[in-house]
Amino acid sequence: MCPSDNKPNQPENPQRRTFLIALITAMGGFISFVLGGSGLFYFLSPAWRSKKEDWVEVGPVDSVKEGDPVKLDYVKRKMDGWNVIESPSSVWVVQQKGEWVAYDPHCTHLGCPYRWDASKQAFLCPCHGGVFTKDGNVVSGPPPKPLNRFPVKVEGGTIYVLPEGIA
């Protein structure tokens, strides 16, 4: 049976036709809106959902000597989606005249792990030669801004940091 043998039938009412098409569009639009809207909201939600970080214990006060930056390693237990993972991470801690500073261990250029060079008294980045002072300011190289600082506090002889926005 050939499907294309459409014979002309009774004259169509063009107004009714337009009306039906409008209704089809409205109903289809409604379904698409509910499905598409909720689906898009679901898919795009990572963009505006932020994770709350907790203070992490990184070590005792006496592990950091006045004026010498120290890298303190810690294992952070955190939610990674539906998994609880224990991710090892670290932080550079400097103490000068009782003032505590904690640096994100990633270079502000492209996130390489920099190190402290005691003889040059500077943080050196191995990737593109970025150099930072003890205060975290850029001395030379491509880094666009000073080292990122984490909130840090000392309680009962223990150092805590709040590693926000950790990469």
Added chain:
Amino acid sequence: MKTILDWLDERTGWRKIKEVILDRHIPKGVDWRYTLGSVTLFFFVLQVVTGILLAMHYSPSPDHAYDSVKYLSKEVPMGGFLRSLHKWGATGMVVTVFLHMLRVFFMGAYKYPREVTWLSGILLFFFVIGFGFTGYLLPWDQKAYWATTVGAHMVEQVPYFGAGLAKIMKGGQDLGAVTLARFYAIHVLVFPALTLLFMVIHLFLVVWHGISAPPERETPSTDRRDPNWKTRLQARYLELKSQGKSFWPYIIFKDTVAVTLVFLIVLGVALWKGAELEDLANPTDTTYNPRPEWYFLSVFQLLKYFPGKLEAFAIVLLPLIVVTLLFALPFLDKGPRRHPADRKWLVAAGWMAVLGLIVLTVQGAYTPLTNPVGEKNPMVMEGKRLYGDLHCEYCHTLHGHGGTVGPVLDEVGIRRNQDWLANHFRNPKKVTPGTKMPNFNLLDGEVESLVAYMSTLGAGTFTAKAPGLFEENCATCHKFHGVGEEIATDLTHIAGVRDADYIAAYIKDPIKLNPDAAMQGFSDQLTADQIKDLANYLYQQGK
């Protein structure tokens, strides 16, 4: 604009395609009953869209499946809604595909020249059922685990090949990681691809032959004895077709209205009921009542009527007969007679089958639960799981197992209050200076779950009055360590299957937990403290 459309037409021929698909005329008399196929098609699209979104937060491994579904439902914006829509969309699709099949059956629309359309439709019907069966294992909760366990054992009943088939289905001897990955692959890759393929074939045939016209009565003289019945039918079809309206927008309007109504129903149910997630699958649980999804309840109920060796008949032969009959239908019932009144016997048989299916499903749904349903505290269960995950038993002894570095935890729920426990888990050294317990950097939710679990340990010592309470109130029916009558259940080993909270709730109101209970509630005779005392006694002494 017109030049672009012309250019496209030359390259794709879309004008002709539009004419064939959208402008084709639909026979006169095609009414609302004909929208069921479109509604089923809509459900497929709905399931694909929601399914793809769900897959973005799902991990097909027993370690993570349950947690990922929980995360998706509770943490991801709209996640719970989309899962609910997927679940109820599945239910809706089973209903509409079945009704669509019934419509075609009762109208005799599977007859010449639409036999192949019917065959592809039957295949699609089984794919929908297959989607259901593979889909509800994925959350890896109790229902998922036990329903699939039962399904696998049913396959084992197949003579000769049963054990092998069950192993193929499970991907091994046991229901586990390989089974879940298999079901996942089949659910999201195999079935969608096959369904799409056969749907394209099905829809192509629908367009090729045109939607069947409503059946008309036949007279004996125009039956198969008329050698030209095929030509006569074709002519009549063309006549009805020329009297009908074009597919777009008249028939599509009806379809859209039906789709929108059905979508609103599913949307309403999805928002109202949500999608349940039971407790994590637990192969050692003996108190769970496995029940299949409602569309398998008829089979579930049927099995009760075939004890012993007869069961293979119900599991293997009966479905085989049904499947064969469905596929063979257009070859058994041939000729021009399509109207139900001209096919009385077949239509009666069809109604009998539908009625039987409904009766079995309803009976299955009302089967009393053998195991009384007890409320479990999900926090306690989570805490118990965490106790194992963190390997607390390396240092602590509980119920006679574990290390001796830390204190024994059997009665920690009495010794320590919840605040102390919470502070202790957050920072052990601060609460107990000099302790060897390391700081686990536990997350807030984890601390809460562990505290909930620890609080139950040892909770509920009983007083010296408890044995007397038992003798006065319970011993007339129950036996406990040699005391009392054995009219009702012997409670000596009750602690193996029920915890103290459950026992207390049961003493208070048995009917609530077990609708068939012959025992009456004791909330009038005993005070709340006495009931708790009694429950603790039965639990502690019943180990």
